[in-house]
Amino acid sequence: MQALIDVILHAGRSAVDTALYTLLPIMVVMMILMRWLEVRGVTGRLVAWLAPVARPFGLPGLGVLAMVQITLVSFAAPMPTLALMDRQGIPSRQLAATLAAMLAMAPANAMFPLAGMGMQLAPVLLMSIAGGLVAAAATYWGTGRFLDSAPHAALPALAGAEDGTSLLQIVNGSGAQAVRICISMIPMLLMSLVVVLGLQRVGGVDALNRALAPVLRVFGIDSGLLLPMVTKYLAGNTAMVGVVQEMAHQGHLRVSLIERSAGFLLHPLDLPGVALFASTGVRVGRVCLPALAGACVGVAFRAFGSVLLG
Numbered sequence: 001m002q003a004l005i006d007v008i009l010h011a012g013r014s015a016v017d018t019a020l021y022t023l024l025p026i027m028v029v030m031m032i033l034m035r036w037l038e039v040r041g042v043t044g045r046l047v048a049w050l051a052p053v054a055r056p057f058g059l060p061g062l063g064v065l066a067m068v069q070i071t072l073v074s075f076a077a078p079m080p081t082l083a084l085m086d087r088q089g090i091p092s093r094q095l096a097a098t099l100a101a102m103l104a105m106a107p108a109n110a111m112f113p114l115a116g117m118g119m120q121l122a123p124v125l126l127m128s129i130a131g132g133l134v135a136a137a138a139t140y141w142g143t144g145r146f147l148d149s150a151p152h153a154a155l156p157a158l159a160g161a162e163d164g165t166s167l168l169q170i171v172n173g174s175g176a177q178a179v180r181i182c183i184s185m186i187p188m189l190l191m192s193l194v195v196v197l198g199l200q201r202v203g204g205v206d207a208l209n210r211a212l213a214p215v216l217r218v219f220g221i222d223s224g225l226l227l228p229m230v231t232k233y234l235a236g237n238t239a240m241v242g243v244v245q246e247m248a249h250q251g252h253l254r255v256s257l258i259e260r261s262a263g264f265l266l267h268p269l270d271l272p273g274v275a276l277f278a279s280t281g282v283r284v285g286r287v288c289l290p291a292l293a294g295a296c297v298g299v300a301f302r303a304f305g306s307v308l309l310g
């Protein structure tokens with residue numbers, strides 16, 4: 001019983017640290033910035049400028065902005081943009097395509113720390129952008145083609161910022177929304193970390209490694225990647241980077257393996273990532289299933305491309 005309590009407390013500290021000290025600052029600043037740009041009309045002009053370029057892939061102009069945010073800031077940075085798209089009534093079909101692109105792309109909070117450890121950034125970045133576009137197109141023209149293509153009615157402005165003239169009102173309204181989003185993802189992140197730490201504590205990872213070793217060899221996957229893979233899909237990119245750093249420091253993992261496996265390792269298509277994105281808006285949650293299917297196409301494209309480039 002004491003071991004279980006220790007695992008829960010350790011996982012709880014990690015989950016709260018990630019949500020409140022890593023995601024929350026980014027979310028608050030980006031949410032406020034996006035709302036301020038919306039009030040100033042900047043986002044409207046940006047949408048009009050980017051729309052022709054993004055249209056063949058089923059992305060609105062704001063969808064391209066979300067791709068830039070996840071590439072240069074973190075996987076949480078596009079969430080304010082998704083919330084804005086939901087609030088402005090962007091068609092569900094385009095919203096699903098944007099969500100699929102986000103789930104298939106490599107986030108900056110995973111790419112840049114690993115690049116600092118020796119991973120080649122350029123090929124991972126190029127395949128990430130290509131995978132995002134493939135995922136968006138696969139969703140818009142394939143898995144999400146049955147979704148509404150007509151704009152929805154725009155939702156009322158955030159509470160406290162109705163007229164958009166007061167910076168303080170924008171800060172209060174947008175900051176409160178960012179806090180709600182970050183708090184809502186703590187339970188999923190906590191349970192994911194409990195599973196990962198519990199498996200390590202009881203030797204489940206070693207047993208899984210022995211059981212899956214033949215399968216991993218068939219697909220050419222090094223068995224040393226098993227723990228990062230389990231951590232990534234159950235606890236997310238941030239937890240995986242921490243595991244990779246520790247394993248590399250101990251000499252148990254070469255960063256070059258992560259580089260060749262970036263296509264199926266570096267993306268938010270995991271339990272915490274999906275839960276976090278789905279919580280950004282009502283319609284975002286509703287288009288999750290077709291977006292997930294399209295994102296899988298994008299991740300498969302990236303995985304194949306990473307093997308070829310490696």
